[in-house]
Amino acid sequence: MSMSAAIIRERPASLMGQVSDYLWRNPKVFLFLLLTPPLLWLGIIYVGSLFALLLQSFYSIDEFSGLINHELTLKTYGELLRPENLDIIVRTVTMSLAVTLGAAIIAFPIAYYAARYARGGWKALFYLAVMLPLWSSYLVKVYAWKLILAKEGILTWLFAKLHLTFLLDAVLSLPIVGGNSLSLSYIGMFLVFVYVWVPFMILPLQASLERVPVNLIEASADLGANAGQTFRNVIFPLALPGLIAGSIFTFSLTLGDYIIPGIVGSSRLFIGQAVSAHQGTAGNIPLAAAFTVVPMVIMGLYLMFAKRMGAFDAL
Amino acid sequence: MRSDRSGAPFSLKLAAAAGLLFLHLPLALIFLYAFTTEDKSYVFPPPGLTLKWFAAAWKRPDVWAALILSVKVASVATLISMVMGTLIAAAVSRTKFFGRETISLLVILPIALPGIITGIALRSAFNLMDIPFSVWTIILGHATFCIVVVYNNAVARFRRTSGSLIEASMDLGADGWQTFRYVVLPNIATALLAGGMLAFALSFDEVIVTTFTAGQQQTLPIWMLEELVRPRERPVTNVVAMVVVLVTLVPILLAFRLTKDTDQIAGQSK
Amino acid sequence: MTIAVRFDAVSRHFGAVRAVDAVDLEIEEGEFFAMLGPSGSGKTTCLRLIAGFEQPTAGHIEIFGETAEGVPPYRRNVNTVFQDYALFPHLSVLDNVGYGLMVSGVDKAARHRAAEEALALVKLPGYGARRPAQLSGGQRQRVALVRALVNKPKVLLLDEPLGALDLKLREQMQEELKALQKSLDITFVFVTHDQGEALSMADRVAVFNDGKIVQAGTPAEIYGKPASRFVADFVGSSNVLPPQLVAKIAGESRWGSLKPESVSISAADGGLGLRAKVIAAHYVGSSTKVVTEHEGLRIAAAIQAGRTVPAVGSDVTLIFAKSDVHLMEAGS
Numbered sequence: 001m002s003m004s005a006a007i008i009r010e011r012p013a014s015l016m017g018q019v020s021d022y023l024w025r026n027p028k029v030f031l032f033l034l035l036t037p038p039l040l041w042l043g044i045i046y047v048g049s050l051f052a053l054l055l056q057s058f059y060s061i062d063e064f065s066g067l068i069n070h071e072l073t074l075k076t077y078g079e080l081l082r083p084e085n086l087d088i089i090v091r092t093v094t095m096s097l098a099v100t101l102g103a104a105i106i107a108f109p110i111a112y113y114a115a116r117y118a119r120g121g122w123k124a125l126f127y128l129a130v131m132l133p134l135w136s137s138y139l140v141k142v143y144a145w146k147l148i149l150a151k152e153g154i155l156t157w158l159f160a161k162l163h164l165t166f167l168l169d170a171v172l173s174l175p176i177v178g179g180n181s182l183s184l185s186y187i188g189m190f191l192v193f194v195y196v197w198v199p200f201m202i203l204p205l206q207a208s209l210e211r212v213p214v215n216l217i218e219a220s221a222d223l224g225a226n227a228g229q230t231f232r233n234v235i236f237p238l239a240l241p242g243l244i245a246g247s248i249f250t251f252s253l254t255l256g257d258y259i260i261p262g263i264v265g266s267s268r269l270f271i272g273q274a275v276s277a278h279q280g281t282a283g284n285i286p287l288a289a290a291f292t293v294v295p296m297v298i299m300g301l302y303l304m305f306a307k308r309m310g311a312f313d314a315l
Numbered sequence: 316m317r318s319d320r321s322g323a324p325f326s327l328k329l330a331a332a333a334g335l336l337f338l339h340l341p342l343a344l345i346f347l348y349a350f351t352t353e354d355k356s357y358v359f360p361p362p363g364l365t366l367k368w369f370a371a372a373w374k375r376p377d378v379w380a381a382l383i384l385s386v387k388v389a390s391v392a393t394l395i396s397m398v399m400g401t402l403i404a405a406a407v408s409r410t411k412f413f414g415r416e417t418i419s420l421l422v423i424l425p426i427a428l429p430g431i432i433t434g435i436a437l438r439s440a441f442n443l444m445d446i447p448f449s450v451w452t453i454i455l456g457h458a459t460f461c462i463v464v465v466y467n468n469a470v471a472r473f474r475r476t477s478g479s480l481i482e483a484s485m486d487l488g489a490d491g492w493q494t495f496r497y498v499v500l501p502n503i504a505t506a507l508l509a510g511g512m513l514a515f516a517l518s519f520d521e522v523i524v525t526t527f528t529a530g531q532q533q534t535l536p537i538w539m540l541e542e543l544v545r546p547r548e549r550p551v552t553n554v555v556a557m558v559v560v561l562v563t564l565v566p567i568l569l570a571f572r573l574t575k576d577t578d579q580i581a582g583q584s585k
Numbered sequence: 586m587t588i589a590v591r592f593d594a595v596s597r598h599f600g601a602v603r604a605v606d607a608v609d610l611e612i613e614e615g616e617f618f619a620m621l622g623p624s625g626s627g628k629t630t631c632l633r634l635i636a637g638f639e640q641p642t643a644g645h646i647e648i649f650g651e652t653a654e655g656v657p658p659y660r661r662n663v664n665t666v667f668q669d670y671a672l673f674p675h676l677s678v679l680d681n682v683g684y685g686l687m688v689s690g691v692d693k694a695a696r697h698r699a700a701e702e703a704l705a706l707v708k709l710p711g712y713g714a715r716r717p718a719q720l721s722g723g724q725r726q727r728v729a730l731v732r733a734l735v736n737k738p739k740v741l742l743l744d745e746p747l748g749a750l751d752l753k754l755r756e757q758m759q760e761e762l763k764a765l766q767k768s769l770d771i772t773f774v775f776v777t778h779d780q781g782e783a784l785s786m787a788d789r790v791a792v793f794n795d796g797k798i799v800q801a802g803t804p805a806e807i808y809g810k811p812a813s814r815f816v817a818d819f820v821g822s823s824n825v826l827p828p829q830l831v832a833k834i835a836g837e838s839r840w841g842s843l844k845p846e847s848v849s850i851s852a853a854d855g856g857l858g859l860r861a862k863v864i865a866a867h868y869v870g871s872s873t874k875v876v877t878e879h880e881g882l883r884i885a886a887a888i889q890a891g892r893t894v895p896a897v898g899s900d901v902t903l904i905f906a907k908s909d910v911h912l913m914e915a916g917s
Contacts, residue, residue: 487732488688
């Protein structure tokens with residue numbers, strides 16, 4: 001035994017010290033403690049209620065008493081095939097597709113420029129320029145468009161100033177997509193949706209475009225392709241995963257949204273509103289649940305397709 | 316990818332600029348409308364400019380109540396999600412155990428699914444457990460989807476922190492708790508803070524899940540929703556909208572500044 | 586002699602992998618001890634067992650007579666210099682060095698004083714205010730060294746300490762470390778895969794392979810009398826002679842090791858010695874290594890600077906004494 005201080009120090013007296021020692025000796029206990037509270041909440045309570053919701057879609061509602069019949073059946077899903085419900089689904093999916101396309105068209109130049117030409121300080125500026133709208137309040141954005149689309153609002157004024165009011169009226173008189181005013185038409189709804197989701201499209205697209213190596217573009221030029229051909233054959237295919245990743249957001253967010261259709265646009269129902277309506281005072285939880293399953297299934301299929309196209313690497 | 320050739324074609328610059336304008340003009344418009352003298356409609360251009368609506372908004376008790384509630388909820392939800400997110404991130408990045416992928420999926424689920432599904436799921440869970448809808452149910456709901464924001468930032472930072480730092484600390488005599496306090500925490504602090512800021516912004520703005528998990532309470536977004544559907548004093552709503560934009564601007568900018576020199580800039584993961 | 590570290594049949598298994606396999610070890614107080622071996626041989630795991638980052642699956646570890654297994658690293662008076670230095674990036678150099686003192690409750694003034702003294706010891710006076718990121722590799726290594734030493738450990742562990750340094754710096758640090766250890770009279774245990782380093786710095790060397798110690802002894806013993814083919818191959822540049830040849834030379838059918846320095850080359854033919862053809866000559870400064878081939882076997886001879894080097898392709902005779910052939914394990 002050496003004369004100086006002991007090699008092994010005494011066991012600590014304090015409680016914190018003893019706990020520390022114990023946890024060090026038993027790392028699995030430590031892990032368990034770390035994970036139990038959050039996992040309990042998420043895994044059991046949240047996921048549990050999701051399953052409960054799913055289960056509900058296999059129940060049905062008794063038409064006369066309004067009570068939920070706790071017997072497994074596919075009757076509720078059958079309800080979905082009723083023309084008015086199918087209408088809702090088709091309407092929502094069509095809008096989602098249109099919004100995805102619109103968002104892609106607007107997002108592409110921004111993402112392209114930011115990825116290929118922006119440097120240093122400009123890059124940070126572009127980044128902020130996309131971040132800020134992205135994180136701004138959703139409701140404020142919708143509200144802003146209510147102002148813009150109002151009959152007396154800036155858009156009408158702009159058209160008038162440019163003597164293009166006839167154009168506006170022509171657009172509004174289009175069947176289905178037109179309406180009394182922009183804020184009561186599908187076009188208006190389309191504009192708002194696109195506006196709110198464009199930032200979600202820009203980010204993955206930009207990331208994807210940034211990953212296209214310069215030497216590929218140079219090689220293409222070297223082999224004789226002009227700018228358009230290079231774009232079509234080299235850049236666009238490589239940017240596709242990013243595009244699809246972004247489309248996941250725009251598609252799924254539009255599918256499930258119930259606020260925008262309620263504020264801007266026609267009074268026809270979208271899936272989100274149908275869900276909200278049915279689970280509310282109507283008390284038809286099974287039908288509401290069945291409606292929620294629709295976007296989940298659609299997104300599930302879309303995600304599988306996206307994964308195949310390599311979109312997950314672009315996220 | 317950089318193009319070292321001459322600058323971008325003009326049409327591209329135009330399209331990009333137009334796109335950015337499209338993104339920002341509507342918000343700028345809100346600011347303009349907050350000063351309009353017209354109080355019955357959304358007429359453009361505004362007939363005159365005034366500051367009186369700011370005073371009017373100041374006097375509205377329901378606006379204040381909603382604002383205070385939103386701040387309260389966001390603060391507590393942020394705190395909860397910071398603790399939970401860090402715990403999960405620490406567990407996931409320090410040990411390789413089965414189910415790691417599942418846990419990542421679990422954490423991201425509340426925010427990945429449409430808000431309405433999360434809202435209904437939580438609502439039925441609360442019903443089942445006989446918990447009355449109150450401020451606390453709102454907070455719990457918000458914490459559920461705010462976890463992932465903190466988690467993403469924390470995991471990215473944990474990954475960059477070398478494991479030997481913890482061993483070095485213990486080797487020099489610091490026990491687990493001291494190591495956490497003196498070595499781990501300072502290294503993840505900025506990432507945590509950034510995650511917390513984003514969580515705050517997310518919670519402050521959230522409306523869909525909130526409508527399902529609230530009782531009679533009104534957070535600011537719920538107040539705004541009411542105003543959108545049944546407007547009372549339009550200009551006051553404009554003022555509130557402007558304030559909301561400014562308020563959420565601050566945490567976002569802070570989060571950006573905190574992490575801009577790292578490779579994982581906060582906010583990308585939305 | 587007091588035993589600083591003792592391993593009694595210590596094993597560390599990771600599932601089916603036996604990283605350390607029933608190792609017996611005794612490190613004396615005040616020694617500069619090297620653990621040498623290829624990657625995966627278990628030497629680093631043994632170091633971590635002494636530090637406390639790993640716990641043995643079986644066996645008994647004693648540090649200065651006290652049981653060490655089950656004791657966390659922060660309660661052992663043993664400190665480590667890590668391979669990547671592991672300096673805390675968020676603390677200044679001074680705070681890094683004083684870290685161990687801080688967590689044991691030493692007050693600020695005393696810690697700063699001790700840290701300054703320590704920095705002066707490694708010729709980095711006044712560097713206290715800088716951050717690790719502002720230091721060069723060599724400087725960081727010295728900070729890591731004094732960060733460990735300032736706590737006055739009984740045993741200092743070094744994990745491949747010189748690996749990241751360039752040759753000149755490495756040689757310089759080797760001298761400094763050796764001098765430091767002698768002056769402080771602390772037991773140094775270091776891990777390396779560089780046999781040159783182990784041989785030049787250590788008082789004793791343990792050669793590891795596959796989780797076991799295959800030979801432990803002074804550098805001279807390891808180099809001159811390797812216990813097995815593995816050691817002969819790994820340490821030094823010994824020629825390994827197959828059993829058939831050794832049987833002809835020394836009468837026993839065992840593997841033999843022969844140092845190139847013991848082999849001389851003569852152009853003459855006939856008489857004792859092996860006929861061989863010169864295939865290559867490598868100039869190494871102080872000597873020239875001549876590689877020859879005898880019946881398919883490569884044998885190297887070291888010729889001192891100044892002597893004539895035979896031309897490549899010429900036939901020569903290799904001359905060495907029977908006693909220069911060190912016998913190892915039996916041939917199959």
